[in-house]
Amino acid sequence: xxxxxxxxxxxxxxxxxxxxxxxxxxxxxxxxxxxxxxxxxxxxxxxxxxxxxxxxxxxxxxxxxxxxxxxxxxxxxxxxxxxxxxxxxxxxxxxxxxxxxxxxxxxxxxxxxxxxxxxxxxxxxxxxxxxxxxxxxxxxxxxxxxxxxxxxxxxxxxxxxxxxxxxxxxxxxxxxxxxxxxxxxxxxxxxxxxxxxxxxxxxxxxxxxxxxxxxxxxxxxxxxxxxxxxxxxxxxxxxxxxxx
Numbered sequence: 001x002x003x004x005x006x007x008x009x010x011x012x013x014x015x016x017x018x019x020x021x022x023x024x025x026x027x028x029x030x031x032x033x034x035x036x037x038x039x040x041x042x043x044x045x046x047x048x049x050x051x052x053x054x055x056x057x058x059x060x061x062x063x064x065x066x067x068x069x070x071x072x073x074x075x076x077x078x079x080x081x082x083x084x085x086x087x088x089x090x091x092x093x094x095x096x097x098x099x100x101x102x103x104x105x106x107x108x109x110x111x112x113x114x115x116x117x118x119x120x121x122x123x124x125x126x127x128x129x130x131x132x133x134x135x136x137x138x139x140x141x142x143x144x145x146x147x148x149x150x151x152x153x154x155x156x157x158x159x160x161x162x163x164x165x166x167x168x169x170x171x172x173x174x175x176x177x178x179x180x181x182x183x184x185x186x187x188x189x190x191x192x193x194x195x196x197x198x199x200x201x202x203x204x205x206x207x208x209x210x211x212x213x214x215x216x217x218x219x220x221x222x223x224x225x226x227x228x229x230x231x232x233x234x235x236x237x238x239x240x241x242x243x244x
Contacts, residue, residue, distance in 0.1 A: 001019065001020045001022075001023075001031060002017075002018075002019050003016065003017070003018050003019070003031075003034045003035050003038045004016070004017045004019075004038075005038050005041060005042050007045075007048075008052075008196075008200070009196070009197065009200035009201075011045060011047050011048065012047060012048060012049050012050075012200035012201070012204060013048065013049065013050045013051070013052060013196050013197075013199070013200040014042035014043070014045070014048050014050075014051045014052070015051075015052045015054060016035070016038050016039055016042050016051060016052070016053050016054065017054040017056060018031075018035050018053065018054070018055055018056065019056035019057070020056075021056045021057025021058075021059075023062060023065055023067075024057070024059040024061070024062025024107075024108065024110075025055050025056065025057060025059055025060065025061045025062055025113075026061070026062040026063055026064065026065035026066070027061070027063075027064055027065060027112060027116075028064070028065045028067075028068050029083060029086060029087065031065075032087060032090050033090060036090045036093050036094060039051060039053070039093075039094060039097060039101065040093065040097065043097045043098055043099045046204065046205070046208075047204050048099055048204060049099060049199050049200055049202055049203075049204035049207040049208070050099055050100055050101075050102055050196055050199035050200055050207065051097070051099055051100070051101045051102070052101075052102050052103070052192065052196050053101050053102070053103040053120065054103070054104070055103065055104070055106075057107075058106065058107045059106070059107035059108045059109075059110075060103075060104075060105045060106055060107055060108065060109045060113055060116075060117070060129065061108075061109055061110065061112065061113025061116055061117070062108060062110050062113065063110035063111030063112045063113050063134075064087075064111060064112040084143045084144060087112070087115075087144060088115070088143070088144035088147075091115050091116065091118075091119040091144065092119070094116075094119040094120065095119050095121075095215065096215065097121075097211070098208050098211055098212070099204075099207065099208055099211060100121035100122050100199065100207065100210075100211055101120045101121050101122065102120075102121070102122045102123075102124070102192060102195050102196055102199070103117075103120045103122075103123050103124070103192075104123075104124055104125075104126070104188050104189070104192045105117060105123050105124065105125040105126065105129045105170070105173065105179060106125075106126045106128075106129055106185065106188060107126075107129060107130075108129075108130055108131075108132070109129060109130065109131040109132075110131075110132055110133070110134065111133055111134060111135055111142070111145065112144075112145060113131070114131055114133060114145050114148070114149065114161075114178075115144050115145040115148050117131070117173075117178055117179075118148045118149070118152060118178060121211070122180050122195065123173070123178065123179045123180060124179065124180055124181055124182075124183065124188065124191055124192055124195065125170035125173045125174065125179040125181070125182045125183075126170050126182070126183065126184070126185040126188045127169060127170040127171055127182045127183065127184060127185065128169065128170065128185050129169060129170045129173065129182075130167055130168070130169055131161070131167060131168040131169075131172075131173060131178075132161075132164065132167045132168075133145065133161050133162055133164055134164055135162075135164075136162075136163055136164055137164060142162055145162075146162055149161060149162060150162075152176070152177060152178070153176055153177075157176060169182075170182035170183075203233075203236075203237065203240070205232075205233055205236060206233045206236075206237065209229045209230065209232070209233045212225065212226075212229045213226045213229060213230065
């Protein structure tokens with residue numbers, strides 16, 4: 001199990017690799033904290049325009065690690081609710097990163113993996129990827145993932161996925177707004193590389209400004225920050241153009 005960070009494209013991009021492939025990239029709270037801390041570290045360099053998240057192995061995410069279930073069973077409802085709340089807050093920290101995160105989605109996306117997917121800014125899915133939510137089969141009502149999908153998806157699709165009576169492939173993920181595009185599995189790595197290269201070639205401050213605009217609008221914040229952010233990038237862009 002490891003999470004690593006490297007800088008690419010002369011510092012204009014960063015690559016974070018999460019490797020718990022022996023457990024299909026399942027998470028516990030410690031691993032999730034480590035991933036979020038590493039993503040935040042990757043985004044600290046103001047010259048960085050994009051972070052690529054690589055989920056090692058054949059599967060995007062195997063959900064919450066079932067080896068943690070005995071400890072959950074021995075704790076009280078307050079402790080379980082607190083853990084669920086903390087994992088949701090950690091995913092919010094990914095949404096709040098100042099740069100877009102690009103990730104390839106292949107293999108299985110199970111349970112908690114749907115919440116991680118929804119936190120990523122620019123997911124690209126293989127067409128044969130499969131999202132499935134088995135929580136009700138364990139007797140669990142999904143919390144963070146339930147809220148996320150209920151807010152993001154049409155009501156009937158949310159119920160279908162959350163009850164486990166339907167699944168979603170890569171094309172479905174695009175239609176549901178959970179992926180930016182779907183490609184053939186053999187084209188996924190090339191598409192990801194091209195996406196990262198394209199973003200790394202843009203002015204980092206403009207890309208970061210776009211993230212501010214999109215996320216501020218999604219949170220329905222005061223639009224003043226949108227206009228102020230855009231104005232700063234317009235002036236910088238014009239100044240850079242006059243020097244070229």
